[in-house]
Amino acid sequence: MANYNIDAKKNMTYDAIVIGSGISGGWAAKELCEGGLKTLVLERGRIVEHVVDYPTMNKDPWDLELRGALGPEDLKKHAIGARAGFVGANNEHFYANDEENPYTEVKPFLWVRGHQMGGRSLLWGKQCYRWSDLDFEANAKDGHGVDWPLRYKDVESWYTYVEKFAGISGQALGLPQLPDSHFLPPMELNCVEKDIKSRIEKEFPGRVMTIGRAAHLTEPLNGRGQCQFRNRCDRGCPYGAYFSSNAVTLPAANVTGNLTIRPYSIVNSIIYDDKKGKATGVRIIDAETNEYIEFYAKIIFCNASSLSTTQILLNSTSDRFENGLGNDSGELGHNLMDHTYRVGAMGRVEGYEDKYYKGRRPNGIYIPRYVNIDEETKTDKFVRGFGYQGGGGRGNWSAGANQEQFGADFKDSLMKPGPWEFFITGFAECLPYHENKVMLDKENVDKWGQPTLAIDCEFKENEKAINRQIKSDAVEMLEKAGVKDIVGFDNEHEPGYGIHEMGTARMGRDPRTSILNGTNQIHAAKNVFVTDGACMTSSSCVNPSLTYMALTARAANHAISELKKKNL
Amino acid sequence: MDRRAALKKTAMAAGSAALVPSLFSLLQSCQKKPRLSWEPIFLTVNQAELISTLVDTVLPKTETPGALDMKVDLFIDVVFAKLFNKTAQQTMIAQMEQFNTTCEEKFGSIFSELSVQDREEFLKEEESASGKYNGKVWGTAVGEQKPVGFYRTIKSLALWGYFSSEEIGKNVLNYDPIPGEYLGCIPLSDVGKTCSL
Numbered sequence: 001m002a003n004y005n006i007d008a009k010k011n012m013t014y015d016a017i018v019i020g021s022g023i024s025g026g027w028a029a030k031e032l033c034e035g036g037l038k039t040l041v042l043e044r045g046r047i048v049e050h051v052v053d054y055p056t057m058n059k060d061p062w063d064l065e066l067r068g069a070l071g072p073e074d075l076k077k078h079a080i081g082a083r084a085g086f087v088g089a090n091n092e093h094f095y096a097n098d099e100e101n102p103y104t105e106v107k108p109f110l111w112v113r114g115h116q117m118g119g120r121s122l123l124w125g126k127q128c129y130r131w132s133d134l135d136f137e138a139n140a141k142d143g144h145g146v147d148w149p150l151r152y153k154d155v156e157s158w159y160t161y162v163e164k165f166a167g168i169s170g171q172a173l174g175l176p177q178l179p180d181s182h183f184l185p186p187m188e189l190n191c192v193e194k195d196i197k198s199r200i201e202k203e204f205p206g207r208v209m210t211i212g213r214a215a216h217l218t219e220p221l222n223g224r225g226q227c228q229f230r231n232r233c234d235r236g237c238p239y240g241a242y243f244s245s246n247a248v249t250l251p252a253a254n255v256t257g258n259l260t261i262r263p264y265s266i267v268n269s270i271i272y273d274d275k276k277g278k279a280t281g282v283r284i285i286d287a288e289t290n291e292y293i294e295f296y297a298k299i300i301f302c303n304a305s306s307l308s309t310t311q312i313l314l315n316s317t318s319d320r321f322e323n324g325l326g327n328d329s330g331e332l333g334h335n336l337m338d339h340t341y342r343v344g345a346m347g348r349v350e351g352y353e354d355k356y357y358k359g360r361r362p363n364g365i366y367i368p369r370y371v372n373i374d375e376e377t378k379t380d381k382f383v384r385g386f387g388y389q390g391g392g393g394r395g396n397w398s399a400g401a402n403q404e405q406f407g408a409d410f411k412d413s414l415m416k417p418g419p420w421e422f423f424i425t426g427f428a429e430c431l432p433y434h435e436n437k438v439m440l441d442k443e444n445v446d447k448w449g450q451p452t453l454a455i456d457c458e459f460k461e462n463e464k465a466i467n468r469q470i471k472s473d474a475v476e477m478l479e480k481a482g483v484k485d486i487v488g489f490d491n492e493h494e495p496g497y498g499i500h501e502m503g504t505a506r507m508g509r510d511p512r513t514s515i516l517n518g519t520n521q522i523h524a525a526k527n528v529f530v531t532d533g534a535c536m537t538s539s540s541c542v543n544p545s546l547t548y549m550a551l552t553a554r555a556a557n558h559a560i561s562e563l564k565k566k567n568l
Numbered sequence: 569m570d571r572r573a574a575l576k577k578t579a580m581a582a583g584s585a586a587l588v589p590s591l592f593s594l595l596q597s598c599q600k601k602p603r604l605s606w607e608p609i610f611l612t613v614n615q616a617e618l619i620s621t622l623v624d625t626v627l628p629k630t631e632t633p634g635a636l637d638m639k640v641d642l643f644i645d646v647v648f649a650k651l652f653n654k655t656a657q658q659t660m661i662a663q664m665e666q667f668n669t670t671c672e673e674k675f676g677s678i679f680s681e682l683s684v685q686d687r688e689e690f691l692k693e694e695e696s697a698s699g700k701y702n703g704k705v706w707g708t709a710v711g712e713q714k715p716v717g718f719y720r721t722i723k724s725l726a727l728w729g730y731f732s733s734e735e736i737g738k739n740v741l742n743y744d745p746i747p748g749e750y751l752g753c754i755p756l757s758d759v760g761k762t763c764s765l
Contacts, residue, residue: 066646067728085707190752228746230746230747346705394762400723411626415632416756417756425705
């Protein structure tokens, strides 16, 4: 593994600057470097080199202090990460320090961040689904939000392009609402999942259940190893089996010799030259020395993550852009979306007591959207739709806490796998509401003196109506599938729990109502590209990361071609 | 801040709150029982004896090691000291006292001094009185989790301490750190035990 060039001091001027090194930033860096551009990646956190910087990747529970649990001090440091439910001693080093990075919740909003090279690509759920024209046409058809300036045909070849390099495993189904990816072999369903799949598909024509489509290699690819089914992904994968910037895109960018990555570089603002009518560079604060430094480039890619990108744009003011770079429309910061989460049903499955499985599969099942996909499936209760993720497995000893038993027989019984359990949880599309927004909070500055964000966002009636159906359909499907002791649930989480923040610098056809054009360029500053979640015009109900990858690769190649034509 | 010092401070503050009610029974128990073979960092000796007897009753030694063999009582003492915040520590101490008070009212002495039969009798009652944990999806409880009773908390901690120990994880359960493949449907008899990881 080659070391990274982190010495940006040698050179203050580059062809391209990429802000952020997560899923979309990694792709931007790879494409721009491979396109021959000298590229500087600015990362606000530390360097995390693949494998070398994965300290817990091989640790068993007894190897970790306090068996992997976090004490009150660590929990204070990770108050937001802990609220999300995923942070522990095994992965806390990949979660941002929430005490040092405050934000204001005007209404409750969970903002989970990963401040290191690779960002949240080290922590993500890895579910990868193509969007379809059902998604890209949704705003135009029902009038919520503005129209996407592109359609599936514009992104299709870019989906294929990124999938071939990232490696997506899954099962082709030929569904129009969920186009198939270029797939590696699918992971296997277990016996209970197969049983429930056949029952649901028989009882509910039009509904299908499939193995999750996920950025896990099921066969080796480009020198990366295949998944070993340890399910320790969020510690960093020693085999490089799941897609992360650290394992996949940044090493590819690095071998070109065109990459410089500068750690501890908090972007303060993008420098805009009123006379030239374009951005000329980026102003950073060194997180360790508090020194302000400027770097210059012909093009700038914003990939800091949805809300951080918008925070930077809002803070990038000039005579031309008093309210933030590219904010002629007044839409910068607005139309924030996420997916609803933790609403569904769970229960116990009988009949496979003598069956088990080998391996810990880092993937579950998926039930694609089946409502509002055509005239026949149209509902008058809400617009848009939802899909389910979930899975089946056998409980372990932890189920013993609730069992009304103790003593010798009880202890021995816990050595065997517990009952089979199965759950599904829905992800609902959320509409882009102008009033769901982020604002720069100049009263509250962080330890580097930078204005923080105030987030004012809530789910509204359409999302709640979808959630009601998610829960009742989930219970009904599990009942018909013969699941026992069914519990329907809706945790009524605030937005942010899905960790799918989207919008706040949306793409659109009209500069009067959007920030970005159809190739992710700021309408009024065409050498600035935004290709992370901030660019999203609607939210679909499927996971967004694959679309960020495709849009980024597409925009980066457009940028290279425009540079060659001297249009930027 | 010095983490160790801070923890010590909270542990001491929490300990002093419980000093008065526990002192008497502590002195009493000293007279007729052998002292603990280990020195708690958070619990009083009397409280530690309660925890030791409890985890021994829940997970006794059989052909496989028991909770005491795996030092689950020491583990729980560390959990109280290092994972519980001050409020949770105080609640836990109050609940421990209440547990023993109830025990005394019903059976005439504190839990650690009951006969094995009486301990089991008392725990049967606690099993139905101590509340339940909600189901979890991806690490988060579904629905609103009502507080569970002292016994349920200790039982849950005991299971965690026991089954996450190296001996049980590596030598008793099915230890497979690098499965290498996923097979969705195999006979349970192929592996027999549950997976430890």
